[in-house]
Amino acid sequence: MSTLDKLIGDLVAANRILANEHIVDGFGHISVRHPTDPSKFLLSRARSPELIEAEDIMVLDLDGSKQPGDDRKPYLERFIHGAVYERRPEVQSVVHSHSRSVIPFGLVGETIRPVVHSSGTLGYEVPLWDTRTKFGDTNLLVSSMAMGRDMADAMAGNNGVLMRGHGSTVVGKSIQEVVYTAYYLEWNASLQLQASMLSRNPINFLTKGEVDSIIGRISDGLPGEGFSRAWDYWCRRAGVAG
Amino acid sequence: MSTLDKLIGDLVAANRILANEHIVDGFGHISVRHPTDPSKFLLSRARSPELIEAEDIMVLDLDGSKQPGDDRKPYLERFIHGAVYERRPEVQSVVHSHSRSVIPFGLVGETIRPVVHSSGTLGYEVPLWDTRTKFGDTNLLVSSMAMGRDMADAMAGNNGVLMRGHGSTVVGKSIQEVVYTAYYLEWNASLQLQASMLSRNPINFLTKGEVDSIIGRISDGLPGEGFSRAWDYWCRRAGVAG
Amino acid sequence: MSTLDKLIGDLVAANRILANEHIVDGFGHISVRHPTDPSKFLLSRARSPELIEAEDIMVLDLDGSKQPGDDRKPYLERFIHGAVYERRPEVQSVVHSHSRSVIPFGLVGETIRPVVHSSGTLGYEVPLWDTRTKFGDTNLLVSSMAMGRDMADAMAGNNGVLMRGHGSTVVGKSIQEVVYTAYYLEWNASLQLQASMLSRNPINFLTKGEVDSIIGRISDGLPGEGFSRAWDYWCRRAGVAG
Amino acid sequence: MSTLDKLIGDLVAANRILANEHIVDGFGHISVRHPTDPSKFLLSRARSPELIEAEDIMVLDLDGSKQPGDDRKPYLERFIHGAVYERRPEVQSVVHSHSRSVIPFGLVGETIRPVVHSSGTLGYEVPLWDTRTKFGDTNLLVSSMAMGRDMADAMAGNNGVLMRGHGSTVVGKSIQEVVYTAYYLEWNASLQLQASMLSRNPINFLTKGEVDSIIGRISDGLPGEGFSRAWDYWCRRAGVAG
Numbered sequence: 001m002s003t004l005d006k007l008i009g010d011l012v013a014a015n016r017i018l019a020n021e022h023i024v025d026g027f028g029h030i031s032v033r034h035p036t037d038p039s040k041f042l043l044s045r046a047r048s049p050e051l052i053e054a055e056d057i058m059v060l061d062l063d064g065s066k067q068p069g070d071d072r073k074p075y076l077e078r079f080i081h082g083a084v085y086e087r088r089p090e091v092q093s094v095v096h097s098h099s100r101s102v103i104p105f106g107l108v109g110e111t112i113r114p115v116v117h118s119s120g121t122l123g124y125e126v127p128l129w130d131t132r133t134k135f136g137d138t139n140l141l142v143s144s145m146a147m148g149r150d151m152a153d154a155m156a157g158n159n160g161v162l163m164r165g166h167g168s169t170v171v172g173k174s175i176q177e178v179v180y181t182a183y184y185l186e187w188n189a190s191l192q193l194q195a196s197m198l199s200r201n202p203i204n205f206l207t208k209g210e211v212d213s214i215i216g217r218i219s220d221g222l223p224g225e226g227f228s229r230a231w232d233y234w235c236r237r238a239g240v241a242g
Numbered sequence: 243m244s245t246l247d248k249l250i251g252d253l254v255a256a257n258r259i260l261a262n263e264h265i266v267d268g269f270g271h272i273s274v275r276h277p278t279d280p281s282k283f284l285l286s287r288a289r290s291p292e293l294i295e296a297e298d299i300m301v302l303d304l305d306g307s308k309q310p311g312d313d314r315k316p317y318l319e320r321f322i323h324g325a326v327y328e329r330r331p332e333v334q335s336v337v338h339s340h341s342r343s344v345i346p347f348g349l350v351g352e353t354i355r356p357v358v359h360s361s362g363t364l365g366y367e368v369p370l371w372d373t374r375t376k377f378g379d380t381n382l383l384v385s386s387m388a389m390g391r392d393m394a395d396a397m398a399g400n401n402g403v404l405m406r407g408h409g410s411t412v413v414g415k416s417i418q419e420v421v422y423t424a425y426y427l428e429w430n431a432s433l434q435l436q437a438s439m440l441s442r443n444p445i446n447f448l449t450k451g452e453v454d455s456i457i458g459r460i461s462d463g464l465p466g467e468g469f470s471r472a473w474d475y476w477c478r479r480a481g482v483a484g
Numbered sequence: 485m486s487t488l489d490k491l492i493g494d495l496v497a498a499n500r501i502l503a504n505e506h507i508v509d510g511f512g513h514i515s516v517r518h519p520t521d522p523s524k525f526l527l528s529r530a531r532s533p534e535l536i537e538a539e540d541i542m543v544l545d546l547d548g549s550k551q552p553g554d555d556r557k558p559y560l561e562r563f564i565h566g567a568v569y570e571r572r573p574e575v576q577s578v579v580h581s582h583s584r585s586v587i588p589f590g591l592v593g594e595t596i597r598p599v600v601h602s603s604g605t606l607g608y609e610v611p612l613w614d615t616r617t618k619f620g621d622t623n624l625l626v627s628s629m630a631m632g633r634d635m636a637d638a639m640a641g642n643n644g645v646l647m648r649g650h651g652s653t654v655v656g657k658s659i660q661e662v663v664y665t666a667y668y669l670e671w672n673a674s675l676q677l678q679a680s681m682l683s684r685n686p687i688n689f690l691t692k693g694e695v696d697s698i699i700g701r702i703s704d705g706l707p708g709e710g711f712s713r714a715w716d717y718w719c720r721r722a723g724v725a726g
Numbered sequence: 727m728s729t730l731d732k733l734i735g736d737l738v739a740a741n742r743i744l745a746n747e748h749i750v751d752g753f754g755h756i757s758v759r760h761p762t763d764p765s766k767f768l769l770s771r772a773r774s775p776e777l778i779e780a781e782d783i784m785v786l787d788l789d790g791s792k793q794p795g796d797d798r799k800p801y802l803e804r805f806i807h808g809a810v811y812e813r814r815p816e817v818q819s820v821v822h823s824h825s826r827s828v829i830p831f832g833l834v835g836e837t838i839r840p841v842v843h844s845s846g847t848l849g850y851e852v853p854l855w856d857t858r859t860k861f862g863d864t865n866l867l868v869s870s871m872a873m874g875r876d877m878a879d880a881m882a883g884n885n886g887v888l889m890r891g892h893g894s895t896v897v898g899k900s901i902q903e904v905v906y907t908a909y910y911l912e913w914n915a916s917l918q919l920q921a922s923m924l925s926r927n928p929i930n931f932l933t934k935g936e937v938d939s940i941i942g943r944i945s946d947g948l949p950g951e952g953f954s955r956a957w958d959y960w961c962r963r964a965g966v967a968g
Contacts, residue, residue: 025472025475026471026476046467047471048471050478051474051475098360103433104433107357108443109441110441116866116891116893117867117891118824120865132452137451137455139362140358140448140456164446165357165359165446166358191830194919195833195834197919198831198834198922198923199834203834204834204890204891206891210864213863225772229752229772230752230753232773232774233752233774236774236777237776268714269710288709288713290717292721293717342674342675346675346682347682348688349675349687349688350685350687350688351688352682352685372688374694378693381601381694382690382698406688408600408601435678435682438682439681510960511955532955532959534963535959584913584916587842587917591841591918591921591929591930592924592929592930593927594925594927614930616936621936621939622936623843623846623940649932650842650843677920677923677924680923
C-alpha cells in the first residue's frame with residue numbers, strides 16, 4: 001500500500017473513532033496534510049464522519065480550493081483546516097468538533113487548562129476565539145480564509161482553540177496524536193467542570209513544568225507509545241482495522 | 243412510491259431516530275401535516291416511538307378527530323399537534339418529547355435561549371407554558387383543544403415551547419428540520435445547564451443578529467444541507483433507510 | 485399458561501428490564517405477592533437481576549422463611565419485601581434498587597418530591613429512612629424483619645422510601661406499575677438534582693392537587709395504558725417477550 | 727487447570743470487565759500477586775485492557791524487573807503494583823485506573839470517603855497523593871520504585887489512594903474484591919460529587935462503626951458472596967466466562 005493510501009486509511013479510521021467515542025456526531029471533521037505536498041491537505045467531502053469511506057476523501061489546497069475536475073461538495077468550514085496548515089508548518093493533522101463538555105467554558109469565559117497528564121498534549125491552555133469580535137453577527141461558521149486565519153492566530157502556539165458558541169479545533173503532528181488530543185480535551189473539560197462544581201477551592205492545574213515534561217516526552221517520541229496504545233484500542237471499539 | 247407513502251416512511255424513520263437518540267423514550271410523538279390536505283395531520287396510534295410501523299400511522303383532523311371507520315386508539319395528547327397546525331400555517335411537523343435536560347429549566351423558571359449555532363433554529367428563546375396558570379390542578383397532560391391552543395399561543399412565533407413539569411414541543415417546516423431542532427434543543431439545554439454550573443459569569447448567548455443569520459440561512463434553503471447530513475447519520479445509527 | 489406461570493414470566497422480564505434500564509446493576513431485586521396466597525411472595529434466589537431465569541424464583545413467607553425442601557440461597561434483604569407486604573395489604577409488587585440519582589438526596593437530607601407528571605405515581609414525597617436512628621452502626625443492610633418493618637413504617641402511605649447510604653424501595657399494585665415507578669423515581673431525582681444545580685430559585689414541584697389528579701387517574705385505571713405502553717417498549721429494549 | 731492458569735484466566739476476565747464497565751479505557755491495569763511466589767506478580771505487557779489475552783501476561787519481580795528471556799514491553803507504571811505488594815503483604819491484587827468521577831476530588835483537595843455500604847470496602851477514606859510534593863515537576867507517571875513506594879506510603883492502611891492529576895489505585899485480597907472496590911470507588915465518587923452539588927448541607931458519610939461493620943463482614947468471609955454475585959454479572963456483560 002502506498003504512503004498516501006495508508007494515510008487515507010488512517011483518516012477514514014480516525015473519522016470512525018471520533019464518531020464512536022462521541023467527539024464528533026453528525027458534524028465535525030478531521031484532516032491530514034498531504035504526505036508529499038505540504039501545500040495541500042486531505043479532507044472528506046461534506047458527510048457525517050461515521051459514514052465516510054476512502055472514496056469520500058478529497059484533496060484541497062490550503063485556501064480550500066478543490067482540485068480541477070473534482071465536482072464533489074466539500075465542507076463549508078474547510079477553511080479551519082487550511083488556515084491552520086498555512087500558519088503552523090509543523091502541524092500534520094487537524095480535528096474540528098463540537099464535543100460537549102468543552103463548549104460551556106466559552107459561554108462563560110472560563111479558560112480550559114490541563115488538569116491531568118493525559119491532556120498535557122494540549123499545551124499550557126486552550127485560548128478562546130469569538131467570531132463576533134472581528135466579524136460581528138454571523139451564523140458563527142468559519143466560512144472564509146479570513147475567519148480561519150483569525151481563529152488560527154488566536155490558537156497561537158497552543159494545540160487547541162475554543163470557538164465561542166460553536167466548538168473547538170485541535171492540532172497534532174500525526175492523525176494518531178490529534179485524535180488523542182481531541183479525546184483528552186473533551187475529558188479534561190469534563191474533569192475541570194466537575195472540579196468547579198465540587199468545591200470553591202482553586203483547581204490544582206498542571207504546572208508549566210509538568211506540561212513541559214509531557215510535551216518534552218512527546219518530542220522524545222515517547223508518548224508515541226501512548227498514542228498507538230490508545231489508537232489500537234479505539235480501532236477495536238470502532239470496528240476498524242488499526 | 244407516492245408522496246404520502248414517502249412521508250409516512252420518513253415519519254416512521256423519525257420515530258426510530260428520536261428514540262435511538264434518547265429524545266423520546268416510551269413516551270413522546272412526532273406528527274407531520276398531511277401533504278395534500280392541510281386540515282389534517284399524520285400521527286401514530288398510541289404506541290412507543292421505537293415500536294411504530296407504517297401501519298400504525300393514523301390521519302387526524304386538526305381538532306384531533308379520527309377519520310370514519312378508524313377504531314384505533316390515538317394518543318391522548320394529539321391536541322398538542324392539532325392546535326399548533328391550526329395556529330401556525332407554515333408549520334409542517336411537530337415533536338412532543340420529555341427530553342431530559344430541557345425540563346429542569348421549567349422547574350426553576352430559567353429561560354432556554356440558543357447558546358450554539360446548532361440550536362439557532364429554535365429562534366430567540368423557548369417560552370415557558372404552565373398548565374396550572376389557566377387550568378389549575380390537572381394531571382398536566384394536554385387533553386383538550388383548549389389546552390393545546392393555550393400552549394400554541396405561549397409558543398407564539400418561536401419554534402419551541404417548554405411545558406412545566408412535563409416536557410417540550412418543537413416545530414419545523416419538515417420532518418428533517420423538526421428532528422434536528424428537537425435534538426439540538428436537548429443539546430442546547432445541556433450546554434446551558436453546564437455553563438450555569440461552571441461559573442456565576444453571565445452566559446454569552448447568541449445575539450438576535452446571530453439567530454437571524456442562522457434563521458435567514460434556513461430561509462435561503464442552505465441549512466437544508468445540514469438537516470440532511472444529520473438525517474443520513476441518524477438513519478444509519480437507528481438502522482433505518484434514509 | 486397458569487396465572488402463576490404468567491406472573492413468574494413477568495417477574496423475570498421485570499428483572500431484565502430493570503437491569504437494562506440501569507435501575508438495578510449487580511444488586512437490587514423485585515418481588516411480587518403470590519397470586520393466590522397473599523401471605524407469600526415470589527422473589528429470585530440470590531442472583532444478579534440480569535441473570536435471573538424462571539427456575540430461580542422462590543416462594544417466601546412474609547417473614548422471609550423459605551418453603552420446606554427449598555435449599556436455595558435467598559437474598560439477605562428479603563425482609564424489605566416481606567415487611568412491606570405485611571404492612572401494606574394493597575401492595576402487589578416491590579422493587580429495591582441502588583439507582584444512582586436517588587441516593588445523593590439521602591446524603592444531604594434533601595427530600596425527593598415529584599417534579600413531573602410521570603413520577604406522580606410516587607405520591608406526595610419520598611420519605612427518608614436511616615438505619616442508624618434505631619439500629620446504630622450496622623453494615624446498613626436490611627437483615628431482619630425488625631429493620632424491614634421500621635423501613636416500611638417510614639414509607640407510611642407513600643409509594644417509595646429513600647434509604648440513607650444505601651438505595652430506595654418503591655411499591656405498586658402490579659409488576660408493571662412498580663417498574664414504571666422505579667424508573668421514574670430515578671428520572672425524577674435526576675431532574676430535581678439538575679434543577680437544584682441550575683438555579684437558587686425554588687423548585688416548582690407538583691402540587692398536592694396535581695398528584696391527586698395523577699393518582700386518581702391510576703385509581704380510574706387510566707394510567708394502566710401508560711404502564712403497558714412503557715412495558716411493551718422496555719420489553720423490546722431488553723429483548724424479552726412482553 | 728492449574729491454580730496459575732485459573733488466576734491468569736481471572737486476570738484476563740478482570741481486564742475485560744474493567745474496560746466494559748468504564749473503569750479503565752485505553753489506559754489502566756490490574757495485577758495479581760503470584761499464587762506460589764509472593765515476591766512476584768502477574769501483569770500484562772503494555773496493552774489496552776480490552777485487548778489483553780492470556781499470552782500477554784508477564785511475571786514481574788516486586789521491583790518491576792522482568793524474568794530472564796522475556797523481551798516483551800511492560801507497562802512503564804508497573805512500579806505502582808510492585809511497591810504496593812512490597813509494602814502490604816496481605817494485598818493480593820491491585821488496580822490502577824483513571825476512572826472519571828474520582829479525579830476531580832484531587833484537583834480541589836476534597837477527600838473521598840464512603841457514602842454508601844457498597845464502597846465500605848475502601849476503608850475510612852481515600853488519601854490524596856501528589857507527585858509534586860516530593861518529586862517536583864514531572865510528567866506525573868509513576869516511573870520508579872521511589873515514586874511507587876511514596877504512593878504506597880500515602881495509601882497507608884487504606885484500600886485506595888487518589889493520585890492528583892492522574893487517577894487512583896485500589897487494592898484487595900483477591901481479583902474479585904479489587905474489581906468490586908475499583909467499581910464502587912468510581913460510583914462513590916460520583917454520588918459524593920452529586921451530593922456536594924445538590925446542597926450545601928454537610929454530607930452524611932458512613933461512620934467508622936459502619937465501615938468497621940462492613941470490613942468486619944469481609945473478614946468473616948461474608949461479602950465474598952457479594953463479590954461473586956457482582957463478578958458473575960460483570961462477566962456476563964463483558965462476554966467472558968466467569
